[in-house]
Amino acid sequence: MMIAGGGLIELVAAVAGAVLQAGRVDVVLGVQRRHGVGAGFAREKAHCGGRRQRQQEDEECEDQLSHGTCRRHAADFTTPIPISRHVRYYLFIIESSTIDWGIWMNWTAGYASDIEYITGFYREQSPAWLNFVCLLNGGEPLDLCQPYSYCELGFGRGLTAELLAAGNPHAQFYAADFNPAHVAGAARMAAAAQLHNLTLLENSFEELASGATELPHFDFITLHGIYTWVTAENRQHIVDFINRHLKPGGLVYVSYNAMPGWTAALPLQRLLVEHADLHPGRNDAQLKAGAEFVKQLEQAQAAYLTQNPALKTRLTSLANASPNYLVHEYLHKHWQPLYHADVARDLARAKMSYAGSAELSMNFPPLYLSEERRALLEQVADPDMRETLKDYFLNSAFRKDVFVRGATRVSTLRQTELLGQVGAVLTVPRARASTKMKLHIGEMTGHADLYGAVLDALGTRPHTLAELAKLPPLASQSMQSVAQIVALLTASNQAEFYFPAGSSGHDPATRLNRALAAQTRYGDDYAALCAPLLGNGLAAPYLERMFYLALVDQPQQQTAMSLALRAWEIMSPTGRRMQRDGTVLQTPEDNLQELKHQAEVFLADRLPVWRQLGII
Numbered sequence: 305m306m307i308a309g310g311g312l313i314e315l316v317a318a319v320a321g322a323v324l325q326a327g328r329v330d331v332v333l334g335v336q337r338r339h340g341v342g343a344g345f346a347r348e349k350a351h352c353g354g355r356r357q358r359q360q361e362d363e364e365c366e367d368q369l370s371h372g373t374c375r376r377h378a379a380d381f382t383t384p385i386p387i388s389r390h391v392r393y394y395l396f397i398i399e400s401s402t403i404d405w406g407i408w409m410n411w412t413a414g415y416a417s418d419i420e421y422i423t424g425f426y427r428e429q430s431p432a433w434l435n436f437v438c439l440l441n442g443g444e445p446l447d448l449c450q451p452y453s454y455c456e457l458g459f460g461r462g463l464t465a466e467l468l469a470a471g472n473p474h475a476q477f478y479a480a481d482f483n484p485a486h487v488a489g490a491a492r493m494a495a496a497a498q499l500h501n502l503t504l505l506e507n508s509f510e511e512l513a514s515g516a517t518e519l520p521h522f523d524f525i526t527l528h529g530i531y532t533w534v535t536a537e538n539r540q541h542i543v544d545f546i547n548r549h550l551k552p553g554g555l556v557y558v559s560y561n562a563m564p565g566w567t568a569a570l571p572l573q574r575l576l577v578e579h580a581d582l583h584p585g586r587n588d589a590q591l592k593a594g595a596e597f598v599k600q601l602e603q604a605q606a607a608y609l610t611q612n613p614a615l616k617t618r619l620t621s622l623a624n625a626s627p628n629y630l631v632h633e634y635l636h637k638h639w640q641p642l643y644h645a646d647v648a649r650d651l652a653r654a655k656m657s658y659a660g661s662a663e664l665s666m667n668f669p670p671l672y673l674s675e676e677r678r679a680l681l682e683q684v685a686d687p688d689m690r691e692t693l694k695d696y697f698l699n700s701a702f703r704k705d706v707f708v709r710g711a712t713r714v715s716t717l718r719q720t721e722l723l724g725q726v727g728a729v730l731t732v733p734r735a736r737a738s739t740k741m742k743l744h745i746g747e748m749t750g751h752a753d754l755y756g757a758v759l760d761a762l763g764t765r766p767h768t769l770a771e772l773a774k775l776p777p778l779a780s781q782s783m784q785s786v787a788q789i790v791a792l793l794t795a796s797n798q799a800e801f802y803f804p805a806g807s808s809g810h811d812p813a814t815r816l817n818r819a820l821a822a823q824t825r826y827g828d829d830y831a832a833l834c835a836p837l838l839g840n841g842l843a844a845p846y847l848e849r850m851f852y853l854a855l856v857d858q859p860q861q862q863t864a865m866s867l868a869l870r871a872w873e874i875m876s877p878t879g880r881r882m883q884r885d886g887t888v889l890q891t892p893e894d895n896l897q898e899l900k901h902q903a904e905v906f907l908a909d910r911l912p913v914w915r916q917l918g919i920i
Contacts, residue, residue: 462490565701
């Protein structure tokens with residue numbers, strides 16, 4: 305346990321008294337004040353640790369004190385040993401038969417945990433998405449019609465796990481996070497939605513890897529971003545957990561900060577961490593102060609900040625992004641971007657091999673690598689190094705990797721058959737869909753005849769890829785080419801794909817969507833709804849979620865004005881106001897007029913898409 309901040313002597317004394325009263329320790333030697341910078345208190349267990357541990361050394365120290373610490377080492381406690389150089393107050397605790405010292409002394413393991421992470425939804429973590437990646441690259445996908453098991457490690461606020469559980473009621477979902485605030489918040493939402501197929505766990509990676517909690521074997525294990533935010537020991541625990549709990553043929557999704565794209569920003573992250581160490585307090589306050597200090601350095605023409613074009617985006621994000629995101633991106637003590645080869649070699653210890661990228665456009669190298677570059681890659685025999693070199697060409701700063709345990713290659717014929725069963729659906733009105741696409745690899749324009757034919761067909765109803773392949777403009781194209789078109793339309797947020805599902809029940813999705821939409825009364829945290837057809841979530845801005853509430857609360861009154869009135873009823877008490885042409889609207893009349901206009905657009909464009917996806 306660690307408490308940071310100045311002027312804590314009374315608090316430390318109170319904690320010491322409470323600990324003794326609770327019977328959690330045998331002896332508290334004392335509280336000592338040391339003059340210096342920073343604040344906090346900590347002390348590791350005594351050198352000998354009594355009879356329970358270090359038995360051999362205890363046998364050498366025969367005249368032990370009654371509390372279990374030998375006289376020879378009692379003097380060790382005359383010089384306090386702080387957890388960091390910023391310690392002012394110390395609580396000395398010696399010998400306990402009940403405390404798990406690793407957790408009691410510092411359960412965060414250097415992870416910034418006093419600020420909850422943003423409520424994010426990451427569609428790439430869905431079983432259907434991972435299956436599609438596997439299939440695109442010639443791997444054998446899992447059968448999603450049958451019951452399966454899924455586990456998310458480090459689930460944050462829990463939105464992704466909740467959306468997936470609601471969208472796949474025939475599967476069992478587990479989600480683990482060591483932050484009790486995250487677990488408590490996710491549990492409230494899961495209870496409101498009655499997600500009986502979702503189990504939430506408050507466990508560290510070490511606890512999960514040890515097998516202390518009885519868990520099944522999983523078909524899917526996913527973790528978003530966390531792998532490069534934790535200690536090397538915790539990365540090993542993650543690999544151990546995968547090795548223990550992933551089924552043969554199972555898929556793992558791991559996204560992470562990547563090299564070499566983070567190279568330019570490494571000194572920035574170090575600066576923010578060092579500044580935070582020198583200014584104890586809540587992580588959000590530390591981040592704000594650090595960002596202000598960086599701004600001052602930039603104004604003072606620090607060459608690193610002013611002569612480094614690669615930093616421009618990072619500095620803009622530091623000034624404007626959510627503190628809940630920035631704290632977790634920059635202030636972890638053990639933050640370390642990794643090369644793909646590092647991650648691949650780690651997971652090889654759990655018999656994993658690289659299956660493809662959840663960043664869909666990355667699975668088609670001819671789109672982003674010239675013939676000359678591809679020829680260079682072909683000279684590299686090692687597949688992990690070959691994949692890593694792609695990041696050198698692209699200067700990748702973030703990767704979304706999919707790994708498989710026991711890769712099974714399928715024949716071209718079987719791949720064609722399986723791809724043909726995959727469905728595709730537009731997520732925007734046909735009038736707004738375009739062959740010009742913004743992708744992770746850059747902007748590109750698809751062949752007008754091919755992409756136009758697919759968009760026209762999907763504009764009428766969902767189609768399987770086999771149906772799309774029969775369209776006259778695509779008659780000469782392979783099924784793999786059709787899959788590429790659908791993949792890129794999905795990557796550009798104009799379409800989605802889906803697999804045949806084992807359950808068509810919409811009740812869990814409806815319950816979750818109602819619970820998520822109800823949160824608009826209090827804020828804008830849960831920006832997604834569950835789409836049963838996809839078995840996945842779909843981004844849904846604040847206004848759309850208010851309209852959703854109006855639709856489900858008043859199904860017989862689906863007019864633009866009824867939606868506007870219901871939205872204003874929710875919105876008005878929050879202090880939020882609509883904008884028109886950049887101007888904030890002040891009067892109820894102006895707000896209602898703008899809400900009515902937005903509701904008309906929603907009913908014409910968005911509601912038909914929602915109906916196809918099963919949201920309404």
